[in-house]
Amino acid sequence: MQQYSGFGLLKHSLSYHENWQRVWSNPTPKKHYDVVIIGGGGHGLATAYYLAKEHGITNIAVIEKGYLGGGNTARNTTIVRSNYLWDEASHLYEHSLKLWEGLAQELNYNLMFSQRGVLNLGHTLQDMRDIERRVNANRLNGIDGEVLTTAQVQEMVPILDCSTNARYPVMGASWQARAGTARHDAVAWGFARAADALGVDLLQQTEVTGIRRKDGAVEGVETNRGFISAGKVACVAAGNSSVIAKMVGMELPLESHPLQAMVSEPLKPILDTVVMSNHVHGYVSQSDKGDLVIGAGIDGYTGYGQRGSFNVVEHTIAAIIEMFPIFSRVRLNRAWGGIVDTCPDACPIISKTHIKGLYFNCGWGTGGFKATPGAGHVFAHTIAKDEPHPLAKPFSIDRFSSGELIDEHGAAGVAH
Amino acid sequence: MLLIHCPYCEEMREEEEFSPAGQAHIERPLQPEDISDEQWAHYLFFRKNPRGLHHEMWLHAAGCRKYFNATRNTATYEIMETYKMGQAPRVTANEEGQS
Numbered sequence: 001m002q003q004y005s006g007f008g009l010l011k012h013s014l015s016y017h018e019n020w021q022r023v024w025s026n027p028t029p030k031k032h033y034d035v036v037i038i039g040g041g042g043h044g045l046a047t048a049y050y051l052a053k054e055h056g057i058t059n060i061a062v063i064e065k066g067y068l069g070g071g072n073t074a075r076n077t078t079i080v081r082s083n084y085l086w087d088e089a090s091h092l093y094e095h096s097l098k099l100w101e102g103l104a105q106e107l108n109y110n111l112m113f114s115q116r117g118v119l120n121l122g123h124t125l126q127d128m129r130d131i132e133r134r135v136n137a138n139r140l141n142g143i144d145g146e147v148l149t150t151a152q153v154q155e156m157v158p159i160l161d162c163s164t165n166a167r168y169p170v171m172g173a174s175w176q177a178r179a180g181t182a183r184h185d186a187v188a189w190g191f192a193r194a195a196d197a198l199g200v201d202l203l204q205q206t207e208v209t210g211i212r213r214k215d216g217a218v219e220g221v222e223t224n225r226g227f228i229s230a231g232k233v234a235c236v237a238a239g240n241s242s243v244i245a246k247m248v249g250m251e252l253p254l255e256s257h258p259l260q261a262m263v264s265e266p267l268k269p270i271l272d273t274v275v276m277s278n279h280v281h282g283y284v285s286q287s288d289k290g291d292l293v294i295g296a297g298i299d300g301y302t303g304y305g306q307r308g309s310f311n312v313v314e315h316t317i318a319a320i321i322e323m324f325p326i327f328s329r330v331r332l333n334r335a336w337g338g339i340v341d342t343c344p345d346a347c348p349i350i351s352k353t354h355i356k357g358l359y360f361n362c363g364w365g366t367g368g369f370k371a372t373p374g375a376g377h378v379f380a381h382t383i384a385k386d387e388p389h390p391l392a393k394p395f396s397i398d399r400f401s402s403g404e405l406i407d408e409h410g411a412a413g414v415a416h
Numbered sequence: 417m418l419l420i421h422c423p424y425c426e427e428m429r430e431e432e433e434f435s436p437a438g439q440a441h442i443e444r445p446l447q448p449e450d451i452s453d454e455q456w457a458h459y460l461f462f463r464k465n466p467r468g469l470h471h472e473m474w475l476h477a478a479g480c481r482k483y484f485n486a487t488r489n490t491a492t493y494e495i496m497e498t499y500k501m502g503q504a505p506r507v508t509a510n511e512e513g514q515s
Binding site: 240242243246251252253254255256300301302303304305309310311344400401402403 | 461
């Protein structure tokens with residue numbers, strides 16, 4: 001793998017940047033792989049990378065029906081944080097955040113990871129009680145967090161309407177300073193490049209049409225490019241997880257919903273942190289390019305169309321203008337939707353299945369991006385050892401029959 | 417924005433008047449105490465979530481406040497039909513089990 005550096009940039013400028021190595025190869029499928037990963041988004045690529053790097057399994061294919069990182073990885077609002085309420089979830093997300101902190105160096109790829117902090121606003125007394133409880137829980141779990149007063153929030157974000165005239169006055173906020181944003185595409189590309197360098201085959205434009213089984217164990221996957229034999233099959237298909245599960249006659253506790261997001265025209269720097277509000281139902285940050293990145297809540301109906309209804313966009317914009325009246329004349333550039341696979345308890349499924357050699361990483365719902373390295377890391381362990389990583393154990397699919405649900409609706413519901 | 421025909425009001429109305437209520441035709445087990453935890457979990461949480469034809473419940477929240485069923489394509493969002501509770505859908509997928 002060609003190392004990227006400032007010196008390299010200078011050197012290649014002398015040859016008009018025409019001699020850069022291809023970032024990853026475009027191999028033809030082999031007949032057999034030890035592990036086939038269905039889904040070439042951030043989570044799938046991270047899984048492949050950690051399988052190769054930490055478990056020495058390099059005969060891996062990542063099968064992607066479109067192009068790498070073209071699904072939810074390209075459609076999220078790039079927020080990374082770990083201030084979840086329950087122990088199980090906060091440990092998992094904190095594991096991920098810790099990986100984020102060294103990831104750009106490790107992958108030798110600029111992920112534009114920016115720990116600019118995340119504010120979760122409180123607008124009611126109950127909001128503030130919940131915030132205090134969550135911040136205390138975070139601290140007990142070794143995760144940074146502070147409860148801020150309205151004055152502190154106002155000082156941090158002068159353009160936020162903190163007046164008592166607001167329809168939902170800001171009463172305070174939780175603050176996680178180590179949280180922030182990362183460049184979403186770069187994460188997929190960085191993992192893809194690093195996985196490719198370790199010998200992983202990235203098969204794009206390859207769609208899985210079936211999963212072949214024999215005696216309760218997987219044999220391989222049928223694709224539009226022929227049958228590919230596999231020792232283990234790991235499904236990381238996000239919104240399409242239920243479609244894959246149906247191929248083996250399984251149902252999952254998932255519903256796929258459209259989740260919409262939008263960006264404005266680029267502006268000069270005006271917002272240097274991430275502001276979220278569960279109560280008025282919106283969240284916003286400003287990208288390095290200058291556009292305001294705004295996220296909506298999910299559309300209530302299920303859908304695979306990668307688009308949602310306009311009224312959801314309207315509600316979100318109303319919430320953003322309520323918080324930031326100064327944005328009222330900003331024009332939106334683009335709006336889009338992704339398909340998120342939501343679980344009844346707003347927590348993911350990282351699990352073995354009753355079929356030997358078939359694994360699922362799904363159900364991340366609205367908040368999968370922040371977990372990209374952590375999810376890949378624990379899922380790779382689960383696949384390689386055929387037993388759940390200690391952090392992944394509470395997220396087994398068995399929790400729905402045992403009743404050990406992890407209700408993260410409070411911390412994951414709207415904002416992510 | 418979807419336009420939805422309420423089978424009780426017998427009118428096409430805008431989506432904002434309605435709220436989706438998930439998969440339709442889920443039957444509560446008659447003897448919950450006789451079934452396994454897995455079967456109970458299946459009833460509570462596991463859903464078909466198909467890409468394609470889907471039978472689902474909607475509530476006409478800002479109208480008659482009644483629940484009804486709809487058959488909708490989850491890939492194109494086209495609504496094939498709406499029908500009253502207790503009625504069977506007229507549009508169904510060919511494949512057994514796919515609804």
